[in-house]
Amino acid sequence: MGGAGGAAGAGVGGAAGGLVVWADGRVLAPGERVLSPVDHGLTVGDGVFETCGVVGGRAFALTRHLDRLRASARGLGLDDPDEDLLRDAVTEVLRQAPGAGRLRITVTAGLGPLGSARTPGEPQTVVVVAGPGGAVPAPAPARAVRVPWVRNERSPVVGLKTTSYAENVVALARATAQGADEALLANTVGDLCEGTGSNVFVEVGGELLTPPLSSGCLAGITRALVLEWSTAAGLPVREAAPGELPWSVLDDVVGRGSGLVLTGSVRTTVPVVRLDATPLDISPLTQRVVDLYATRAADDVDP
CATH class of the missing domain: 3.20.10.10 (D-amino Acid Aminotransferase, subunit A, domain 2)
Known part of the structure; x- marks a missing residue:
């Protein structure tokens, strides 16, 4: 997947700040870099995402969220995200974040130029994050x-x-x-x-x-x-x-x-x-x- 990891990255991985971050096929260590500064999701917002509530350590309505993630990716002209990979990532971050109240899945077009054009064939960047450290309060008016x-x-x-x-x-x-x-x-x-x-x-x-x-x-x-x-x-x-x-x-x-x-x-x-x-x-x-x-x-x- 493009854009994750490496010294040139941006952002904090692992459990820093009450977050558990998965990228490049694994949960990152605290302080480990996450995104390249030329990831197209960062430079021009060329990506899609889903945010799920977490109930009893599981992402609520995950199947529906993954279906909508796929529809959003197709709408942007991106390849379908790998659903099996995403489900495995969700399971792992929630296992390591037992108090999480929400989960976010982000898929971007990967590395790209500093303009709107994409780099053909570039692997997608996929990041899954669980947080915050404490449970989300009960729904409020x-x-x-x-x-x-x-x-x-x-x-x-x-x-x-x-x-x-x-x-x-x-x-x-x-x-x-x-x-x-x-x-x-x-x-x-x-x-x-x-x-x-x-x-x-x-x-x-x-x-x-x-x-x-x-x-x-x-x-x-x-x-x-x-x-x-x-x-x-x-x-x-x-x-x-x-x-x-x-x-x-x-x-x-x-x-x-x-x-x-x-x-x-x-x-x-x-x-x-x-x-x-x-x-x-x-x-x-x-x-x-x-x-x-x-x-x-x-x-x-x-x-």
Whole structure:
């Protein structure tokens, strides 16, 4: 695999900082270098990744995450990652990080020039990291703010989980500065899209709706499970039709003071209890969906 190891690398391997890092087919020693400074994932964000929650020492919904990793790689024009290699790496890092609460798998195009072009035939860089050292706290209600930037639903990388995450970093920093822990974004045509690291569900007319994938949002693993499990339980939860959730729907949420949910692999499924400066109540439907997800997720670590 390209770009891992060597004195010219960057980053810290092993168990330093509460992390366990796997690269080049093995867990690295503390302080050991991880990436080359000319890895294309580092220089131009030419890579894909997945982040999983960890439950009882196992990566939650790993099969679904690996399926999405493969889809993202194909969307970037990268070769399919070696699934057997990744599963072995996940097993090893979690064995050596028994208190981990999350796991990240990153695959990049490998070594490349300092521009956007790739080096043909270059082996991929594959890195698997488990951390932090302590367990992630129980899922907590979220506080969100609206930000002025938008998702481009016509982007060539729409729906792909790529390492080009600067837009999310900027938007989340805005939210953090306002005392929130998530930022919500519209798309270019004025529809509600998603958060920086979460999907969103909005209560409308007695139903809980999530923006369609055509809005430009990521096909979240937790989003899909909420839709599947809620449908099976007979709850009124569904994907909205295109245009059914305009950005202004959040004004309605503020007006009635309830009905907003965030989903994500580490966040799981949680109610939003504040939007901008407005406190929100947890509606009965929201609570039923949150409770259903917690129950079903506890039953199967790889649904």
